[in-house]
Amino acid sequence: MKIQGLRGTRDFYPELMQELNYIFSKWREVSKKYGYQEFDGPLLEPLELWTLKSGNEIPEQTYRFKDKSDSDIAVRPELTPTLARMIAAKQKELTKPIKWFSIGRFWRYEAPQSGRLREFFQFNVDCLGTDSMKADTEVIAMAIEVMIAFGCTKDDFYIRISNRKLINAIFNEMDIKPESIKELSRLIDKSDKIGEKEFESGLKGLGLKDAQIKKLKNFLSLKSLDKIKDLDENGKSGLRELKELLSYLESYEFSEYVELDLSIMRGFDYYTSTVFEVFDRKKELRAIAGGGRYDDLVKDFGGEPCAGIGFGMGDVVLGLFLKNLGKFPSSVNGIDYFIAPVSEDVYPKAVEIGSILRKKYSVCIDVTGRSLSKLMDYANSIKAKSLVIVGKKDLDKKEVTVRQMDTGKEEKLKLDKLGNL
């Protein structure tokens, strides 16, 4: 009986695995250029990491179970709580600012659809130990650099930026009831998708008056910070942060990638200031990446207060995006040499030749004993660049035949010249 893999999962056959490794290589390349160090945590975590700070949407989608010792286990749906736990555990030993990145697997129990799978990989970039907007800028710059590293331009993607303090001040000023803020935030977050009419009726459903709705919509549509006034202290601080952030981004010459968008909320409750998302310009896909500042999180996990900013970028939406734009490198890495022993008695010599070539090249030796014509087909199918035919007659003359697979050109090569290849 054939068994299928679970719904919403992928089998990474070599071709798909190469795409994934290509994505990983760019994530690592940019992180290292910025001096970030790689870390990771366990894939299973105590469920407590997510229930400790409740009111979060995540536990609903979390794969969870009890292990044999009756402990509540979560298959991690995101990395940030693990990061906060790890920082809290070694806070005194770690030199701040902590600049870390991670590439890991995650699971969420969601309805699989385009851009959304149950198992995915996520790149996380985090800078902790400072509340300077320079850190926010650096992290956003890295998100932009990653997209550029994939060959994308400002016509392909952009970053939408907001600040939670600012939006909270607006809610405050509009006298939104505290118990409605969560629902309202969600509604704003999806306002782009649901259309104006549904958005308005949603706002009415939350008890907003016409004047409030007008004011809110007006605010959310702002493309510049200049006209914002009448803010509380918290709001003023958010406004100042956002202005600083936008000005620092100019130093990176990344302003053209960035747009103010006060409707960006981000689902996670732990964000306290900057929030941002990476989107495709065509707005056909979900967010490619998203993140923000979480200044209370390490404290919430039992550590000393430690400001932090970070983002996550999943492989699924990104993969779709790159595929749509034709940005994946087309060539599958082939093998340098395929070694074909034409008879059983020359196999030891084929192995010896393989060992010499492996010092520099990727080498595949036949293990089947099939005929030369079948081996040529096989060498083609595995995209071997050259074929080394090891035959008795050639060996008597201390040579082998080397065939270029693309041109079909064959040449004799003396055995003592193999090391020069």
Add this chain to the structure above:
Amino acid sequence: MKIQGLRGTRDFYPELMQELNYIFSKWREVSKKYGYQEFDGPLLEPLELWTLKSGNEIPEQTYRFKDKSDSDIAVRPELTPTLARMIAAKQKELTKPIKWFSIGRFWRYEAPQSGRLREFFQFNVDCLGTDSMKADTEVIAMAIEVMIAFGCTKDDFYIRISNRKLINAIFNEMDIKPESIKELSRLIDKSDKIGEKEFESGLKGLGLKDAQIKKLKNFLSLKSLDKIKDLDENGKSGLRELKELLSYLESYEFSEYVELDLSIMRGFDYYTSTVFEVFDRKKELRAIAGGGRYDDLVKDFGGEPCAGIGFGMGDVVLGLFLKNLGKFPSSVNGIDYFIAPVSEDVYPKAVEIGSILRKKYSVCIDVTGRSLSKLMDYANSIKAKSLVIVGKKDLDKKEVTVRQMDTGKEEKLKLDKLGNL
């Protein structure tokens, strides 16, 4: 409240992550040299993959649960069933022999102890589509090459090899009752650990007579295949395979790494012929790697019959082994340049300099605005090789100060020479 990670898991802080990445890099390097292609499967799988072929020890240690749709889920404890499932699903499209490797995470609910954790990484190498002992040899050669790539010699490790057909023939010839074979295999597998006395009393407990025990012990202690006789057809085939394998290993010049050890059983039921394990010479640790031939597995998973051989090498025992031998590279990769802006107004210039240097180097820019002396401490702590001090006076002369962190030597560098660094 501080939350701990789960028992038997590791938090990969950057230093430990570097060790792990070092292990991964060697695993990948050898696999590519041998022309093997990387693949992977999902981390969660239908539990069915393990219960389908029962009588296996694995399900007992498997993390399992029901998801929201009441499906039985396993957190994978090993890769081979996933591989068999993937081969069975695309058998017609895949060119044989299939030469694949994988590096992934796995979970087993075991009592954590030295060399055994609940979460671990495992390197898997598999060659499917041929029953030639050349494939077994290649795969074993790769296990040896990996150990050599870590800087280990024949004095550090060795491979113990056996063949299931051969041992089954001996059981057969000794008239061991079929229902005792499983228990007997287990007992033999741990005979090394438990000592002679306990081994003998275990054999008696399984109903073996003194003559049988003597014969079995005699057989298990054989260091050469020459004296083995009186085998059934299956046993003769196993003997022939083992002889062939040992002779092919001579071609690789790897004979000195290999020992015949007929007490090697391997826990998994799916092995049908060759079985082998990599051990430290000092026999202080568990097996570093283990594998074998599983010619019926793809068929068991609903595919056409497809012979296969492979091994798994975990990171935990290997890591202990390398650490004990001092084989981990000592230096932690540092950062090439740390850029220290001495005042707020030069920050944009610091960013600009960072962008130029990042074309070739890893560059960390200060995001805290701390004093120069504090920044020097920080640059030291992150192992920066050079410090670029960006100050107003220098900039007026279109230059910066570059300090070598090891010698403390400082030099002025013109801004237009930055690209030449």
